[in-house]
Amino acid sequence: MLKVVGKSVIRKEAYDKVSGRAKYTNDYQSTGMLSGKIVISPYGHAKIVNIDTSRAWKVPGVRAILAGKHYPLTGEAIRDRPPIAVGKVRYHGEPVALVVADTPTQAKTAADLIHVQYELLPVVNSPTQAFQRDAPLVHEHLGEYEKEEDSHPVPGTNIATHIKIRKGNMEQGWAESETVVEASISFSPSDHAAMETRCSTAEITPDGKIIIMTSSQAPFMVKRLISMYFDEDMGKIIVHTPLVGGAYGGKASVHLEVLAYLASKEVGGRPVKVWNTREEDMITSPCHIGLDATVKLGAGRDGKLKAAFIQYLWDGGAYSDKAIDVTRSGAVDCTGPYRIDNVWCDSYCMYTNHPFAAPFRGFSHSELSFAIERTMDLLAQKLNMDPLELRYINAIRPGDTTPTRVKLNSSNLGDLPSCIEKVRELIKWDEGQIQEINERLVRVKGVSCSWKTSTIDTDAPSGAILTFNRDGSINLMSGVVEIGTGTKTILAQILAERLKMDVDKIHVRMEVDTQTTPEHWKTVASRGTYMGGRAVLEAADDVIRQLKEVASCALRAPVEDFEVADSRVFLRDDPSIGLHFKEVGYGYKYPNGNTIGGQIIGRGNFVLRHLTHLDPETGAGKPGPEWTPAAYAVEIEFDRRDCTYRILKACSVVDAGKVMNEKAALGQVMGAMSMGLAFAGRETFYFDELGRVLNTQLRTYRPLRYGENPDYLVGFVERPALDSPYGARGLGEHGLMGMPGALGNALSIAAGVPLNNLPLIPELIWKARRGTHHASL
């Protein structure tokens, strides 16, 4: 019987957050800290003819202007990105200069006075355009960049990487398919729009220490990449990350840190802060990837899927960075959570003249799910089959294989059929999918499914350190960044559960610094609980062993006879004989002063086992540890005259493996759903013909507001992942992933036309209906 795990334990930093004491990167300001201001490209693609900084230099307080210089190229999978553009700009928002001044006002004034002369170049404005043979090239020298082994750029094209999935026998698959449907899906890039815009500070001490503070999901990656890009000693780089004000994948990229570092270097190591305005955060820093997809599905008369042909053209933007990994991840789970024995998928990361892409909550899965789930509904329609039933009979189950041919079992795969059944109940599916209200209004339910594994580095580590205080309480240190998910509180719950102690006696260090906190690879991919939790469990066992050793000596009894619970170590058969943590946590002191042991320090680490790279020709390989499936429904009320709609209900059922903190889990799922509905229903970048983003403010780029949200129906299934702490599966992304598909399916039925583009605004529906009306004339 679990006592702490599963309970709605209040997050450890809760009171700091409601009192204004919680500090984020931009809240730290030291005397003498200079301000950096980026000058951005106003165009999508243009040659830089000249940069005139002479007037800017005259502004009082200006200490440095970085422009027009060749710095080492940056980028994770392919080093294709100059930190500050040289020669040409490749996206609207790209840094072309960086001013460092005493105050933000001076920096901004000077930045405004830098005159850059451009010569416009032809713009690559979509991944489909980028894929054309005669498309302008975003990178002329693609073949010359340094790259990771598993990036596959094609020089002379705009292809940054190409991931192939070749499973089964396509000829046979199509032969067995009596019904075939095909759909083209498309949507533009959008944004994470975390409320905290990105911020980085850097300082270089006289002895060469590089001290960075940054709002990042990946402080350890910052350390590695700064070291790699600029040939700095890794041990001299110290990265601090305090609380992070929302991330959703967008802060997993390393970007502003490089600018802050270069700026500090330019002014002799003085501390420099680079902080994004909202406009810069939207387009200068990496955004949410766009996608053009073609999906063709074949099924037998019974609705069983036989074959899938899938082409994903990801809009990686001007620089490949993390888009390469997103492209791979999209290939890995390309089919959605269905058993399909014959799969052919080409997943391309395309260069375009758009802002470059960061990971976005779901890491390709909300995007690909929209493509797959729209096609699934078209299939259901063609088969004249209940769309939920179609999904149920094709739901992936133990014994099936993934597109990369991983054999699934009941531990590495969650229970999708049960998720579907629960959605059926929650959304009252059996009461009917369509309900007529009156001549104008109709209520329609749409459904979808998704799944996800986490494609992370095969050697990605996570570590934990526990130290005792003299009062017997314990400090927990983990490299997991508190980005809002509450993972650090869950780690405390895991520790409290294992030590059978009061979770209030566990103090969690919220800030990460890469010098004293053990590494957690990156706080991404819903992997904090799994990996961080395993490390904490190992550290807890280490502590238990040490406690028992000291107690064994002090109490003259064999180690094996001891138990640990309620902040005590005691004899199993006579709990009255034992020691409180405060008597052993700092060693045991005999009455005469002799002391044995010392401060107990527990350590634990964890690396996922048996992960492999993908075969470049077939995609075969094991990219992640387990697959979390989920099922969804959305109910809308559609106004046939106006083409407007309200979202009444949204439902998600996720196989959580184990719900670790009930209210936190509900919050994760509801929050993700809200974000998914906003992505599906409203959020997008609007580009003009010059590749300029026309909506870079929150008054024109609009996340969901209070009251626009639907009623949430959230359910959990718990089929444990055996290797994960208490069986927990990844959870933080799943609420989002199925929302675009479910919303698109509901609206397509309500409007009577297939809606295969996002965002699903009334004008899009109106146009689609008008198009079909015209076509039928």
Next chain:
Amino acid sequence: MLPFDFDYYRPKNLQEAVELYRHLRQSGRQPMYISGATELITLGRIDLVFTDAVIDIKDIPECREIGFDGDYLVLGSALTLTAIEEANLFPLLTKTSSEIADHTARGKITLGGNICGQIFYREAVLPFLLADSQAVIIGPEGVKVHYIDELFQKTLQLGNGEFLVQLATDKRHVDVPFISIKRRQQWETGYPLITAAALKIGGEIRVAISGLCPFPFRSNQMEAAINRDGLSVENRVSAALTVLPEPILNDIEGSADYRLFVLQNLLNDILAELDGINS
């Protein structure tokens, strides 16, 4: 944080404000009257507004007046939209105002600021256009009173050194049947795709519109079409759609075609609401 510096003045009366402006201009400055300052701040930070001398009129008593004076409802230009909504003396204005920006922002945005703003929706002017209100302005030549439909041609036509002090509305026009609808690109947040406000006075429906064109307007021709006797609603709306001002906006909020579709539905809704009501 604005990238330019300015002096800041807070005159206590109208004369002082006008005199300050004149003086600053003479000394080669670029003075600007403000009351809510929201556009100064939001457009100034992205270099779309510049001034080196701010004259803040929010302490001038006439600009803060709110209430009935004889036969007129008088509303000062420096009143915040929230203050006007809370007082609720002009229900159509309350409704139209309550859809502008958001509640907190409306605690800073002022009536005059919205009507005289650069951001072209200027929805707060719609009720006044409909109610034949009069605008009290002051400038170097003293106080002037104009009917707002004369003074407001796409923007409030203010001369150099002039500013809007008050709007006066005939008491009989504030309590007539009305409807105000704002349609956005999606759901309930954002700039208008179209905002339409309507009043019924003397058996005639009056309509003013923001968001269709890059300026708010009230059109006699449209109203004539809408109020034509003996025609079906459909025909009246169709006729109204043929006499629209130009250009029709075609931007990220919506295409021109789609705006016309939305307008058509809105006009239908307005007629459905106001046709049968006696006024």
Next chain:
Amino acid sequence: MGLQSLTLHINGEKRVVNVRFADTLLYALRGNLGLTGAKPGCLNGDCGACTVNVDGWPMKSCLMLAVEAVGKEVTTVEGVKGEPIQHAFVENFAFQCGYCTPGFIMNCRSLIQHHPDADDAKVKEWLESNICRCTGYAEIQQAVKSVINKE
């Protein structure tokens, strides 16, 4: 031009700040007084993360010049100590990353003071001024309602 010495009333104290006339209240609070509870999210009046109370009303401190606050009573989240709305946010898990929280709390607090029996429409009217990107708003609604129902 240059720096001006202004006296502001903040959280019950008189504070002298040296700012430019062109500086916003948000900038003065954070940069001059170290009151970093009010957060910059857009500097454009769009997101509400910088909301404070001015004479008891919610105010986006990025939309107000510091000089405009002279003579007014400014309350920031740092001046709000142990009020029911804070506990309600904690107990209802009404935040995740916490960045929008001070702004939400300051808006909610003013709402509760002005409309202790606010109905759903009133709550929506007020709270749509702030963006929360982490929650789906259901928890915030619960938190606010729990305080409204109590009072």
